[in-house]
Amino acid sequence: MYEKDPVKIFVVEDDPAYTKFLKYVLGLNPDYEVEFFTTGKECLNNLHKNPAVVTLDYSLPDMPGEKVLSQIRAHDPNINVIIISAQEKIGTAVDLLKLGAYDYITKDHETKDRVLNSINNARNKSSLIKEIDYLKKEISEKYEFEKSIIGSSVAIKKIFSLLEKACSTNISVSISGETGTGKELVAKAIHYNSKRKNKPFVAVNIAAIPRDLIESELFGHEKGAFTGAITRRIGKFEEAEGGTIFLDEIGEMDPNLQAKLLRVLQEKEITRIGGNQVIKLDVRVLAATHKDLTEEVKEGRFREDLYYRLLGLPIQLPPLRERGNDVILVAKHFLDNFTKENQMPKFKISQEAQQKLLQYPFPGNIRELKSVIELAAVMATEQEIKPQDISFNNSTRIESFLHQEMPMEEYMYRIIRHFLNKYDNNVLEVAKKLNIGKSSLYRYLKEMEAAGI
Numbered sequence: 001m002y003e004k005d006p007v008k009i010f011v012v013e014d015d016p017a018y019t020k021f022l023k024y025v026l027g028l029n030p031d032y033e034v035e036f037f038t039t040g041k042e043c044l045n046n047l048h049k050n051p052a053v054v055t056l057d058y059s060l061p062d063m064p065g066e067k068v069l070s071q072i073r074a075h076d077p078n079i080n081v082i083i084i085s086a087q088e089k090i091g092t093a094v095d096l097l098k099l100g101a102y103d104y105i106t107k108d109h110e111t112k113d114r115v116l117n118s119i120n121n122a123r124n125k126s127s128l129i130k131e132i133d134y135l136k137k138e139i140s141e142k143y144e145f146e147k148s149i150i151g152s153s154v155a156i157k158k159i160f161s162l163l164e165k166a167c168s169t170n171i172s173v174s175i176s177g178e179t180g181t182g183k184e185l186v187a188k189a190i191h192y193n194s195k196r197k198n199k200p201f202v203a204v205n206i207a208a209i210p211r212d213l214i215e216s217e218l219f220g221h222e223k224g225a226f227t228g229a230i231t232r233r234i235g236k237f238e239e240a241e242g243g244t245i246f247l248d249e250i251g252e253m254d255p256n257l258q259a260k261l262l263r264v265l266q267e268k269e270i271t272r273i274g275g276n277q278v279i280k281l282d283v284r285v286l287a288a289t290h291k292d293l294t295e296e297v298k299e300g301r302f303r304e305d306l307y308y309r310l311l312g313l314p315i316q317l318p319p320l321r322e323r324g325n326d327v328i329l330v331a332k333h334f335l336d337n338f339t340k341e342n343q344m345p346k347f348k349i350s351q352e353a354q355q356k357l358l359q360y361p362f363p364g365n366i367r368e369l370k371s372v373i374e375l376a377a378v379m380a381t382e383q384e385i386k387p388q389d390i391s392f393n394n395s396t397r398i399e400s401f402l403h404q405e406m407p408m409e410e411y412m413y414r415i416i417r418h419f420l421n422k423y424d425n426n427v428l429e430v431a432k433k434l435n436i437g438k439s440s441l442y443r444y445l446k447e448m449e450a451a452g453i
């Protein structure tokens with residue numbers, strides 16, 4: 001956790017009476033570590049000590065205040081320089097503030113309160129900057145590939161190598177995969193491992209926003225643009241400026257908006273609804289869908305030109321059932337996280353329970369595995385998960401399987417694949433279980449091989 005440090009302050013002042021005054025005022029706060037200098041040079045020579053705040057007398061004997069200020073700013077723009085001056089000239093104050101001074105205070109009977117206030121504000125600003133840096137670092141670490149995307153199967157290793165390519169360039173990325181396969185997680189990992197990591201990551205789920213609000217959600221609107229637009233609103237694209245926008249469930253976008261989105265992507269600029277100012281954009285687009293977009297294009301539901309614009313580097317996330325032993329690795333990862341979060345002792349997963357997990361097809365993929373494991377941890381009576389602690393929700397299983405909308409024969413191929421996995425590729429056993437002829441099964445297997453299923 002990030003802690004507030006004592007604040008280091010440099011006082012640069014050649015007037016002994018004022019130095020004495022500041023020594024007294026700043027000495028009132030035990031959190032302040034103060035060093036005093038009488039010349040600009042001395043202050044500059046000590047900048048390696050990283051002060052958070054410098055109070056700088058504008059009229060020093062050796063250097064003009066502007067010069068000391070510029071050199072401090074050149075050394076570290078995060079140091080807050082408060083100019084203390086006997087002059088009340090507004091022009092000088094404005095010039096110094098333009099040069100980057102944090103505040104300008106005149107020497108009068110209110111100096112004490114104003115100095116203390118200003119230092120306090122500067123301190124809060126520095127703490128916030130440090131805290132933001134700390135959180136950014138923590139987020140980047142959280143999304144390091146190997147720490148966030150668990151798995152060591154061949155299928156997931158292929159994804160890691162695509163992710164490296166996605167991170168080192170600015171190419172658009174289209175992520176596809178069944179529900180719960182980690183599309184959003186992958187999008188975040190790309191962003192937080194790319195050069196844009198210090199800028200925003202903005203996720204928009206197209207399917208979750210009512211149709212008539214999507215345009216304003218994405219591109220923003222001006223006050224009065226339509227009934228209900230009582231204030232100006234910045235859209236998600238503007239929010240993501242410099243960073244990444246993640247358009248989830250892109251296949252759900254209606255054709256009108258598809259045309260608008262295409263224009264935005266081509267022109268790299270937007271105009272808020274009801275506005276006429278053109279706003280330039282530098283936003284990387286990552287899009288995801290659980291649908292087969294080529295099919296959507298064929299059926300005329302998705303624009304072909306937009307499809308090619310978004311396609312970029314395609315990443316197809318395999319379903320969990322095709323990731324072999326990753327099921328166990330991910331299950332252990334979720335179990336460790338769950339027990340830690342709930343201050344429970346460490347749990348194991350028995351061999352039999354592992355077999356049960358490996359035999360189940362997880363139609364809800366990793367999201368489903370997470371809830372299955374968390375429930376199992378709650379149900380377990382010992383510190384080991386046994387088969388009886390694991391229960392699958394059969395209705396979601398069938399629904400989410402049907403939700404994928406594919407031709408009848410593909411459903412059949414999937415069912416056959418599932419049974420082959422379950423019965424160790426024993427064709428005779430599978431034919432018996434499915435009550436189909438052995439030769440029919442061989443014929444289907446040939447078709448599956450040809451179709452790469």
Ligand SMILES: Nc1ncnc2c1ncn2[C@@H]1O[C@H](COP(=O)(O)OP(=O)(O)OP(=O)(O)O)[C@@H](O)[C@H]1O
Pocket residue numbers: 148149150151177178179180181182183184185186248290330333366367370
């Ligand atoms: N390989 C993985 N290792 C660990 N956790 C994962 C992995 N893949 C996904 N998850 C976790 O599984 C959950 C579901 O992932 P995510 O929301 O990214 O899936 P999705 O494909 O975007 O789902 P949907 O299609 O429903 O939007 C999240 O909690 C995510 O952190």
